[in-house]
Amino acid sequence: MAVYTDITENDLRAFLTHYDVGELTSYKGIAEGVENSNFLLHTTQDPLILTLYEKRVDKADLPFFLGLMQHLRARGLSCPLPLPRRDGQLLGELSGRPAALISFLEGMWLRKPEARHCREVGVALAKMHLGSEGFSLKRPNALSVEGWRNLWGKSRDRADEVEAGLQEEVSAELAYLEQHWPADLPAGVIHADLFQDNVFFLGDELSGLIDFYFACNDFYAYDVAICLNAWCFEKDGSYNLTKGMALLEGYGSVRPLSAAEREALPVLARGSALRFFLTRLYDWLTTPAGALVVKKDPLEYLRKLRFHRAIETSIEYGLAAEPRQ
Ligand SMILES: Nc1ncnc2c1ncn2[C@@H]1O[C@H](COP(=O)(O)OP(=O)(O)O)[C@@H](O)[C@H]1O
Numbered sequence: 071m072a073v074y075t076d077i078t079e080n081d082l083r084a085f086l087t088h089y090d091v092g093e094l095t096s097y098k099g100i101a102e103g104v105e106n107s108n109f110l111l112h113t114t115q116d117p118l119i120l121t122l123y124e125k126r127v128d129k130a131d132l133p134f135f136l137g138l139m140q141h142l143r144a145r146g147l148s149c150p151l152p153l154p155r156r157d158g159q160l161l162g163e164l165s166g167r168p169a170a171l172i173s174f175l176e177g178m179w180l181r182k183p184e185a186r187h188c189r190e191v192g193v194a195l196a197k198m199h200l201g202s203e204g205f206s207l208k209r210p211n212a213l214s215v216e217g218w219r220n221l222w223g224k225s226r227d228r229a230d231e232v233e234a235g236l237q238e239e240v241s242a243e244l245a246y247l248e249q250h251w252p253a254d255l256p257a258g259v260i261h262a263d264l265f266q267d268n269v270f271f272l273g274d275e276l277s278g279l280i281d282f283y284f285a286c287n288d289f290y291a292y293d294v295a296i297c298l299n300a301w302c303f304e305k306d307g308s309y310n311l312t313k314g315m316a317l318l319e320g321y322g323s324v325r326p327l328s329a330a331e332r333e334a335l336p337v338l339a340r341g342s343a344l345r346f347f348l349t350r351l352y353d354w355l356t357t358p359a360g361a362l363v364v365k366k367d368p369l370e371y372l373r374k375l376r377f378h379r380a381i382e383t384s385i386e387y388g389l390a391a392e393p394r395q
C-alpha cells in the first residue's frame with residue numbers, strides 16, 4: 071500500500087479551499103503504487119486524485135511532470151490533467167508534502183493482458199512520443215546508463231544475500247552495457263515506467279496512461295525496450311513472442327523504428343532490465359519490514375536480463391524484418 075503520509079480531514083478541507091472543485095464528500099487512501107501517496111477524493115463535482123509527492127521525488131522535477139501531462143492532454147492524448155488552484159498554481163502543500171490534485175482517469179489496469187492489449191500499448195507509447203514533441207522542459211534520465219554505477223554501488227556489497235554470484239554477474243553486465251550503450255538514437259520525452267499498472271483500459275480499449283513521475287528525456291527506443299520487459303514476459307519467465315510482435319507492430323504503426331533503433335533494441339532491453347533490477351534490489355535491501363508497500367522482486371528482472379543476453383537481433387523480439395528497399 072502506498073500511503074506514506076497520512077492526512078486529516080480538516081487539513082484536506084483547508085487544502086481544497088484553494089481549488090474550485092466542489093465540496094468534499096469522502097476520501098480514501100489508494101492501496102497501489104510505490105513512489106507517492108495517493109488518495110481518491112469524491113466531491114459534489116468530479117472524482118479526483120490527490121497526490122502527495124514523497125521523498126524520492128525531487129520537487130524541482132514537479133513542473134516537468136505536471137507540465138508534461140498538460141502538454142499531452144492539449145495534444146489529445148488521454149492522461150490525467152493536473153488541476154490549477156484558484157491562483158493558477160498546480161502545486162500546493164498538504165501534511166508537509168508538495169501536493170497536487172489530478173483528474174480521475176476512468177478504467178482499470180489489466181492483470182492478464184493479451185496480445186491485442188500489447189498492441190494498444192505500443193500504439194499509445196508511440197503517440198506519447200510524438201505527442202510530447204514541442205514540450206519545452208527537459209529532464210535528463212537519472213536512471214539510464216550514467217546513473218546505474220552509482221545505484222549499483224548502494225547494493226553491491228549485499229547483493230549476494232539475494233542470490234549467490236550476483237555481485238560478479240551484475241558488475242560484469244554493467245561494464246558491458248557501459249561499453250556498448252548507443253551514443254545517438256532518436257530521443258525525446260519518454261514515459262520510462264509504462265508498466266501494466268500505469269495503463270488503464272475500459273473493456274478492451276485503452277483509456278489512458280498514468281504515472282508520469284519517471285518521465286524524462288532519453289531514447290524513444292529505450293521506452294520501447296522498457297515496455298517489452300514489462301508487457302511481453304509471462305509469469306513463468308518466458309518471453310511471449312506473440313505479445314512482442316503485437317507491441318512492436320502497434321508502436322511501428324504510429325512511429326516506425328529506424329534501422330539504428332532496431333539494431334540497438336537488444337542492448338536497450340538488457341539495459342532496461344538492469345535498471346529495474348537495480349531499483350528493485352535497492353528497495354528489497356532497504357525497505358524496512360512492515361512498511362506499507364509491496365516490495366517487487368528484483369530477480370524477476372535478472373531473469374529477463376539473462377534472456378536478453380542471448381538475443382542476437384531484434385527479429386527475435388518479434389520485430390518484422392525490414393522491408394527490402
Ligand atoms: N489519475 C488517476 N485516475 C485514476 N486512478 C489513479 C490516477 N492516478 C493514480 N491512480 C491510482 O493510484 C494508483 C497509484 O498511482 P501511481 O501514479 O502509479 O502511484 P506511484 O507514483 O506511487 O507509483 C494507481 O494504480 C491507480 O489505481
Ligand SMILES: N[C@@H](CCOP(=O)(O)O)C(=O)O
Nearest residue numbers: 103104105263265281346366
Ligand atoms: N514499475 C516499477 C516500480 C515503480 O512502480 P509504480 O508504482 O511507480 O508504477 C517496477 O516494477 O519495478
